[in-house]
Amino acid sequence: DLKDIKYPQRDTKQPERDEKEYVGFATLPNQVHRKSVKKGFDFTLMVAGESGLGKSTLVNSLFLTDLHKDRKLLNAEERISQTVEITKHTVDIEEKGVKLKLTIVDTPGFGDAVNNTECWRPVTDYINLQFEQYFRDESGLNRKNIQDNRVHCCLYFIPPFGHGLRPVDIEFMKALQDKVNVVPLIAKADCLTPTEIKKLKERLREEIDKYGIKIYQFPDCDSDEDEEFKQQDKELKESTPFAVIGSNTVVEARGQRVRGRLYPWGIVEVENPSHCDFVKLRTMLIRTHMHDLKDITSDGHYENYRAQCIQTMTSKMNADKRVESPIPILPLSTPDVETEKLIKMKDEEIVNNAQQQVLHNQDADVN
Amino acid sequence: MIGHTSVAVGGLYGEKASGPTVDFSYVGIDAILEQMRRKAMKQGFELNIMVVGQSGLGKSTLMNTLFKSKVSRKSVLATSQEKIPKTIEIKSISHDIEEKGVRMKLTVIDTPGFGDQINNENCWQPIMKFINDQYEAYLQEEININRKKRIPDSRVHCCIYFIPPTGHCLRPLDVEFMRRLSKVVNIVPVIAKADTLTLEERDFFKKKIREELRANGIDVYPQKEFDEDAEDRMINEKIREMIPFAVVGSDQEYQVNGRRLLGRKTKWGTIEVENIAHCEFAYLRDLLIRTHMQNIKDITSSIHYEMYRVRRLNENNTVVAHANGIPEHHLAAHEM
Numbered sequence: 029d030l031k032d033i034k035y036p037q038r039d040t041k042q043p044e045r046d047e048k049e050y051v052g053f054a055t056l057p058n059q060v061h062r063k064s065v066k067k068g069f070d071f072t073l074m075v076a077g078e079s080g081l082g083k084s085t086l087v088n089s090l091f092l093t094d095l096h097k098d099r100k101l102l103n104a105e106e107r108i109s110q111t112v113e114i115t116k117h118t119v120d121i122e123e124k125g126v127k128l129k130l131t132i133v134d135t136p137g138f139g140d141a142v143n144n145t146e147c148w149r150p151v152t153d154y155i156n157l158q159f160e161q162y163f164r165d166e167s168g169l170n171r172k173n174i175q176d177n178r179v180h181c182c183l184y185f186i187p188p189f190g191h192g193l194r195p196v197d198i199e200f201m202k203a204l205q206d207k208v209n210v211v212p213l214i215a216k217a218d219c220l221t222p223t224e225i226k227k228l229k230e231r232l233r234e235e236i237d238k239y240g241i242k243i244y245q246f247p248d249c250d251s252d253e254d255e256e257f258k259q260q261d262k263e264l265k266e267s268t269p270f271a272v273i274g275s276n277t278v279v280e281a282r283g284q285r286v287r288g289r290l291y292p293w294g295i296v297e298v299e300n301p302s303h304c305d306f307v308k309l310r311t312m313l314i315r316t317h318m319h320d321l322k323d324i325t326s327d328g329h330y331e332n333y334r335a336q337c338i339q340t341m342t343s344k345m346n347a348d349k350r351v352e353s354p355i356p357i358l359p360l361s362t363p364d365v366e367t368e369k370l371i372k373m374k375d376e377e378i379v380n381n382a383q384q385q386v387l388h389n390q391d392a393d394v395n
Numbered sequence: 396m397i398g399h400t401s402v403a404v405g406g407l408y409g410e411k412a413s414g415p416t417v418d419f420s421y422v423g424i425d426a427i428l429e430q431m432r433r434k435a436m437k438q439g440f441e442l443n444i445m446v447v448g449q450s451g452l453g454k455s456t457l458m459n460t461l462f463k464s465k466v467s468r469k470s471v472l473a474t475s476q477e478k479i480p481k482t483i484e485i486k487s488i489s490h491d492i493e494e495k496g497v498r499m500k501l502t503v504i505d506t507p508g509f510g511d512q513i514n515n516e517n518c519w520q521p522i523m524k525f526i527n528d529q530y531e532a533y534l535q536e537e538i539n540i541n542r543k544k545r546i547p548d549s550r551v552h553c554c555i556y557f558i559p560p561t562g563h564c565l566r567p568l569d570v571e572f573m574r575r576l577s578k579v580v581n582i583v584p585v586i587a588k589a590d591t592l593t594l595e596e597r598d599f600f601k602k603k604i605r606e607e608l609r610a611n612g613i614d615v616y617p618q619k620e621f622d623e624d625a626e627d628r629m630i631n632e633k634i635r636e637m638i639p640f641a642v643v644g645s646d647q648e649y650q651v652n653g654r655r656l657l658g659r660k661t662k663w664g665t666i667e668v669e670n671i672a673h674c675e676f677a678y679l680r681d682l683l684i685r686t687h688m689q690n691i692k693d694i695t696s697s698i699h700y701e702m703y704r705v706r707r708l709n710e711n712n713t714v715v716a717h718a719n720g721i722p723e724h725h726l727a728a729h730e731m
Contacts, residue, residue, distance in 0.1 A: 051463050052685035054495035056440050057432050059689035066623075069427055092422055124425040167538075169705050172697070250437070315423040319430035327544050338540045 068127030070176055071318060072158075074208065075132065076151060076200065077185025078139040081215035086183075086274035087132055089287065089298060090310055093119050112137040112150045133179060139196055147196070148203045155179050155207045159333040178330060181244070181313065181321045182208045185215040186269070192231040193239070201241045207329055209244035209321050211313075212236070217271035217304050218289060218296045225271045232269050243268075246312070247320055264312060270305035273298055439498035441548045442688065443529075445580075446503065447522065447572070448557025449510040452587035457555075457644035458503050460657060460668060461680055465646075466490050466503050483508040483521045504551060510568055519572045526551050526580050530703040552695045553616065553683065554580045557587040558604065558639060562596045565607045573613045579699055581616040581691055583683065584608075589641035589674050590659060590666050597641050604639055615639075617687065621694055634682060640675040643668055 075083040115134045158177045165174040279288045281295040289296040446454040455467035489502040529550045536546045622628040648655045657668040
């Protein structure tokens with residue numbers, strides 16, 4: 029029986045009465061809060077795009093890390109035989125008592141070859157692998173410390189030199205749209221004037237629409253949010269795709285020290301909202317939508333993967349004319365081959381028993 | 396990390412774009428807590444409490460007192476005559492309550508008939524079955540192909556067990572029940588109608604009860620083995636030294652010293668329910684609601700439920716159902 033019983037209407041003039049009405053479960057969010065702070069959070073961010081678009085610099089700018097200090101940049105000849113790799117860097121960040129385990133998944137070699145056919149395949153394979161791992165863990169027996177390595181967001185870097193999406197951009201984003209939250213970015217935006225950026229953004233938005241590419245959508249504001257929040261949310265949505273510039277060097281501009289890039293004609297300030305969308309990206313990615321990115325990954329992309337997986341498995345089982353087990357839990361802790369063997373063994377066992385039974389009955393009849 | 400000069404820039408979401416300062420060392424990841432909080436507030440919380448004990452021990456009144464609302468079965472269902480049912484019934488009543496913007500769906504599960512019969516053997520069975528059925532329902536939803544974003548949680552988070560204030564020791568029924576159920580659910584034992592015990596009698600009774608619980612290997616909430624770290628242990632040890640809480644419930648208000656308080660008025664004085672010098676209701680309320688509510692739910696989902704799930708998975712592996720005329724083994728929820 030569901031009844032909506034609100035608090036009995038009482039005289040709220042006396043402060044003592046208010047205290048009396050107070051049960052105390054309003055502390056619940058704090059209790060949850062406390063637990064999360066103890067546990068810490070994790071976040072996996074993938075960056076994809078051709079070499080030289082400033083991916084590493086941008087990541088370092090976003091998270092104030094220094095991830096690729098000693099990497100070796102390959103020259104053109106060395107790159108010919110390069111295939112797309114997937115590299116992972118994990119860093120622990122702590123701020124105001126909150127711990128974040130950040131994993132950056134890089135895709136060096138993407139789009140660099142002469143023939144880039146299906147260069148996204150290692151990327152989609154990687155994402156699927158993480159889903160599969162999570163599915164196994166989730167279906168397994170010991171679920172105490174499941175590690176969530178699923179990719180929560182993929183920043184896709186579009187070069188600023190062209191006039192819109194290139195075929196490789198379209199193919200890549202379409203290949204990934206159902207597996208991960210895709211956030212396209214205009215890279216190295218300091219080579220564009222404001223007018224050019226505006227035109228390019230419009231063009232990109234049109235093409236993303238035209239080709240039906242499903243990029244990450246910001247959820248709508250609640251109606252009860254304050255006006256300032258709503259306004260900023262609106263601005264955020266209207267500036268996509270974000271045009272970004274990254275920098276890890278500090279320069280002096282307008283009498284202050286800022287992160288930026290020093291040119292003879294002026295200084296680009298990374299964190300100046302009128303110079304580029306870096307701040308918007310950082311705000312969205314970290315300060316306001318990190319949780320939503322994780323939610324969409326687990327409630328949307330992962331659930332799709334899981335449903336498909338189960339359906340494939342059950343249709344395989346059905347194809348062999350087996351009845352589904354009462355609980356469609358597949359013991360994924362052992363590979364399918366083992367399970368198949370076990371099922372076969374049991375089958376034979378039962379068939380043998382049945383045959384024995386038949387013989388026995390026949391004997392009985394005879395006697 | 397880049398240099399630590401602090402220069403603040405106009406941030407979004409509330410900060411004024413004023414001063415010429417950029418914070419070189421602030422990423423902003425602590426904002427995720429705020430994101431989580433918003434989401435939790437939107438979604439609301441669920442809490443399922445079961446009350447077990449003989450008739451007349453004040454279970455319904457205590458629930459009403461705890462939640463300052465008429466949440467118990469008796470307040471909601473009109474019962475002309477309070478009859479003791481012939482068998483144990485399980486009655487669930489849900490309410491949506493709200494406080495300071497936090498919404499909660501509270502379900503109180505009452506078990507009228509428990510311990511009231513002449514022969515009370517196996518009276519814990521229907522209760523065990525109910526608890527396991529809730530785990531089963533959750534499991535089924537969890538393994539579904541197309542599962543809900545937020546699986547409705549009907550699992551019993553906490554079972555308050557009412558011990559009659561005999562003042563001596565636990566009865567065999569109490570021991571039997573708690574022994575079995577502490578393995579599948581969080582049990583919070585309370586001494587009911589504690590206004591019949593003096594403070595010395597109360598202390599003696601509590602000590603006796605704690606001894607007996609220990610002697611019978613009964614782990615009530617907060618269970619020692621689930622303390623996560625030293626901080627938890629310290630807090631929980633203090634609680635373990637105080638349980639079972641001796642409670643008095645009331646939904647009547649009286650005038651005491653110019654204030655209106657919940658209490659019970661007798662010829663020899665008024666018992667103030669929320670006065671810790673009179674009874675331990677406030678401790679129970681604080682434990683259940685203000686400090687350990689989330690922990691109680693976590694233990695239910697990450698320990699009790701997981702144990703149930705593992706058991707079910709293992710059962711399933713040893714009985715692989717086949718087609719071709721062999722009847723499916725019906726895996727009903729078993730008693731442990």
